[in-house]
Amino acid sequence: MASEIVKFYAEDGVELDGFINSRGEKSKKVVIEIHGMTSNCFKKREKTISEKLKEIGIDSICFNNRGSEICKYIKNGNGEKSLAGTAFENIEEAYEDILGAIKYAVSVGYRDIYLQGHSLGSTKVVYVYNRMKKESNEYFKYIKGIILLYIVDIPSLFKLVSPPKFVEYALEKEQKNEILELMPFESFVHPMSVKNYLKYTKYNDDINFAQYNNSDYNFNELNNIDVPIFMRWGNNREFILQRADKLVALIEEKIKNKNKDINFIDGANHSYDDKEEILANEICDFLKKIQ
Numbered sequence: 089m090a091s092e093i094v095k096f097y098a099e100d101g102v103e104l105d106g107f108i109n110s111r112g113e114k115s116k117k118v119v120i121e122i123h124g125m126t127s128n129c130f131k132k133r134e135k136t137i138s139e140k141l142k143e144i145g146i147d148s149i150c151f152n153n154r155g156s157e158i159c160k161y162i163k164n165g166n167g168e169k170s171l172a173g174t175a176f177e178n179i180e181e182a183y184e185d186i187l188g189a190i191k192y193a194v195s196v197g198y199r200d201i202y203l204q205g206h207s208l209g210s211t212k213v214v215y216v217y218n219r220m221k222k223e224s225n226e227y228f229k230y231i232k233g234i235i236l237l238y239i240v241d242i243p244s245l246f247k248l249v250s251p252p253k254f255v256e257y258a259l260e261k262e263q264k265n266e267i268l269e270l271m272p273f274e275s276f277v278h279p280m281s282v283k284n285y286l287k288y289t290k291y292n293d294d295i296n297f298a299q300y301n302n303s304d305y306n307f308n309e310l311n312n313i314d315v316p317i318f319m320r321w322g323n324n325r326e327f328i329l330q331r332a333d334k335l336v337a338l339i340e341e342k343i344k345n346k347n348k349d350i351n352f353i354d355g356a357n358h359s360y361d362d363k364e365e366i367l368a369n370e371i372c373d374f375l376k377k378i379q
Contacts (some may be wrong), residue, residue, distance in 0.1 A: 096192035098154070098184040099272050101165020106151025108196075109138040113145075117379070118198040119235070120373075122151040122182075124207030125174045126278050128156045133206070133364045140368035144376055146202075149193055153177075153185040155208065158279050175270065177281045179295060181289060182212035183219055190227050202233040202375065207327070207358065210230045210239035211295050220311050233378055235318045235371060238358055240327050241298040246289045248329065250275050255289050300328070300335055307342045316347035316378040318371060322356025323362070349374045 095105045104264050106129045108118075119141055121134050129150035138148040155177040162172040162379055170176075186203070205213035209270040220228040226260060254275040261269060267283040275285065297309035310317070320337060323332035330338075332352035339350050353370070 094149070094151075094192070095205075096151075097165070098181075098188035099191075100181070100187075101183045102154060102162050102184065104151050104153065104185060104188060106149060108147060108149050109142065110147040111145070112144045114197065115145055115147045116198060117145065117148045117200040117232075118149055118193050119202045119204050119375075120186070120193060121148060122153060122186065122203065122205040122209035122212055123150070123156065124205075124209045125155065126158050127206070127209075130153050130204060131261070131359075133360050133367070137204075137368040137371060140365070140372050141375075144372050146372075146375060147198070151189055152213075153187075153209075153303075154181060155179070171268065171281075173345060175281050175284060176285070178267070179208075179212065179215070179284075183216050185226065186212065186216045187220070187225070190230060194230055196229060199230060200232045200379075201230045202235060203231060204235035204237065204238070204371075206237040208242075209241055210236040211242065211298070213293055214239070214313070217351065221312065221314075224301065231315060233316045233318070233347060234313050235374070236320075237360070238321050238327070239298050239319065241300050241329070242294055243290050243292050244299075244301055244329060245327055246276065246285075249277060250285075250289070254285070258285045258289070258321035259300055259310060263288060269306055277347065300330060300338060305342075307339075310339075311342075311344050313345060316374070317343070317345050317349070318374045319350045320344075320347070320356075320370065321352045323352050324357050325356055326358040347378060 092108050129152050134150045141148050154172040158171045159173040159175045161169050163169050175311040203213045271280045271285050299305040321332050353363050360367045
């Protein structure tokens with residue numbers, strides 16, 4: 089199995105597709121890659137990481153979660169159709185997607201699973217890890233490491249790029265039960281439903297765990313991660329409000345995990361364009377240390 093397109097099911101029956109990348113030899117170790125907003129599993133970044141992982145004997149699974157692309161329909165196990173994609177996904181349902189991916193990985197023989205998220209995918213990984221731990225999920229034991237690529241302070245980002253008038257607009261739409269309408273195009277960098285806009289700006293308690301601007305914040309959700317943790321940003325300040333070196337210093341101080349690797353990549357933007365190989369090598373170095 090050098091590279092294979094796969095289909096599997098989220099915990100609630102939604103069909104998901106992606107690929108497994110392998111050297112063709114049976115491995116017990118796999119990185120599950122979770123993409124961010126409007127993205128998909130066929131990015132150069134994920135492909136580069138996957139190829140480098142093969143060199144150290146670790147397979148990868150990258151799949152399109154229900155937040156892939158901008159807008160699409162999905163069907164659950166009962167055949168019921170609902171809106172998804174970045175504009176409409178329910179971020180809490182990342183639990184259904186990622187748990188489904190973990191179960192699939194275990195079903196085909198993997199035993200050491202490393203969850204890797206990019207941007208909103210990192211937010212999803214932290215949310216799912218904490219929920220699985222709280223619920224004592226039987227599959228939690230397979231998670232051996234967490235890789236967070238450019239995790240963003242989402243509420244602060246929205247405050248930066250979206251004027252307050254749009255929050256008022258969204259709240260008015262909510263009162264009229266028009267939450268599936270799209271926000272004005274200038275309200276955010278991606279098309280966004282009223283429902284999701286309010287999730288990120290107002291009703292965000294369960295995902296608001298990257299409060300880099302709050303000096304009193306203890307980062308409880310990140311400190312709840314017991315397995316080794318890898319975190320990277322870039323220093324062109326795309327989607328982060330601080331200088332990357334200041335942010336890294338803050339997180340180094342706040343995160344108590346003894347097996348942490350926290351840094352930034354010089355010259356990298358949010359997507360790590362043209363820095364994919366550097367990123368991939370640093371991820372591999374981290375994984376070699378913790379195996």
